Amino acid sequence: MLLLLLLLFPFSASAEDQLNAGVVSGIWYSKFPFFAGETVRIYTAIQNNSGFDVKGKVQFLRNGESLEETPFSALKGGLVQVWADWEATEGTSNISARIVEAIPPVPNSFATAQHEVFVDMDTDNDNLGNLQDLDDDNDGLTDEKELVLGTDPLNPDTDLDGIKDSEDIIEEEPVSPKTFVSNIEAETEQFIGSIVQNLKEQKKQVEERIAANESQRPLLILPGIPQDAVPSRDNLESLALAAAITALGQWKIILILLGGIILWKLFFGILLGGPRQA
Ligand SMILES: [Ca+2]
Ligand SMILES: [Ca+2]
Ligand SMILES: [Ca+2]
Ligand SMILES: [Ca+2]
Structure with missing residues (x-):
């Protein structure tokens, strides 16, 4: 890793009036990819190629806002790693690290490293954003x-x-056209079947009612009246008249009617005083 960092080191020589020390060209993380809500460690490193020991702090920032300041001490000719922990937030973040309060001061051009990272959500934690x-x-x-x-x-x-x-x-399983037609046919058949069944039941009830009426007819038979002549059980007036006619016989009716006529004539003759004499 150190060899790699040395290769990444952005400067090998500098002007005599500048301190030959600074961050390496890079920022890296404790794991990658990482997802929103996870705490990751942000790393950078300081290479000190000067003849002096350098002390100071590294300020880590996200989108320009400070996350943490980490003190460091880089011996002359040495390389030190510096880090800060960050609870990653969803979206794109610009992560940067810059040397601050260094003694002796580090040139600004060597003092900063940055990296843009996109952090996705991993709702089901299957390590796939x-x-x-x-x-x-x-x-x-x-x-x-x-x-x-x-x-x-x-x-x-x-x-x-x-x-x-x-x-x-x-x-729902997709229904094929053939199955759809079969279903319609079956439903129609069932519907017609229920109507036919209903009609059969109604017919049976009517037949039972007729049979019940037939069985009750002997109760209504009156003297001299043929069973066929009985119009219905409910028509009692007709039954009574028919029974009376049969019981008296037609000739008795005629006699009664004649008697009635005679009585009528006699009654009106007395009442009116008979024919007047001149
Ligand atoms: Ca789902
Ligand atoms: Ca549910
Ligand atoms: Ca769901
Ligand atoms: Ca996932």
């Missing part, structure tokens, strides 16, 4: 499918019922 991961929440449904279904691609259990999204969603 969400940009590359097809199933960010590892619930068995791809992000694309979740967008169609309306579930949350960053939450394996969108409705918080303890069942992951892929098991909550029952995927």
